[in-house]
Amino acid sequence: MATALRRANNYLEPAELAALLRERRVTGRVSDALGRALLQIAGGVWDRFHFTRDRDDFVQDVAVHLLQRPLELADVQKHVFNYLTTCAIHYGMKLREKAFGDRRRFETHAAELLDAGRAIASTDAGD
Numbered sequence: 001m002a003t004a005l006r007r008a009n010n011y012l013e014p015a016e017l018a019a020l021l022r023e024r025r026v027t028g029r030v031s032d033a034l035g036r037a038l039l040q041i042a043g044g045v046w047d048r049f050h051f052t053r054d055r056d057d058f059v060q061d062v063a064v065h066l067l068q069r070p071l072e073l074a075d076v077q078k079h080v081f082n083y084l085t086t087c088a089i090h091y092g093m094k095l096r097e098k099a100f101g102d103r104r105r106f107e108t109h110a111a112e113l114l115d116a117g118r119a120i121a122s123t124d125a126g127d
Helices: 012-025 032-049 055-067 069-073 081-117
Strands: none
Touching: 012 032, 012 081, 032 055, 032 069, 032 081, 055 069, 055 081
16 A cells, blocks of 8 residues: 655644644633644745735734634644635635725726816825
8 A cells, every 4th residue: 555645845734733723622722833823824825826915914814814713613623724724715815805896996986086077185194
């Protein structure tokens, strides 16, 4: 029987993540190691997909998101790493849609103001 190949480039071992999640369920507290793991997942997702312009903001937003419902719903009997990564990707897509929608709404509003002959408000502090 062939042995399972172990990937040498995992930045986070799924078994370790499952153990950290079990520890969290027992203690009720998020350990520093689990926090670092969530930051690594969020950073890995940003490195692959670049959902936003700023990596640090994305990583922080996603880590906070993962600490909420996804962490509660994660099943340690299944692939926790895959589940949390999928949650991070979906959250990144929502952030991208929100940013695109906000930009599109502003451009539409600015075009309507210009068509009506009104000036666009300045964001300069001196004006």
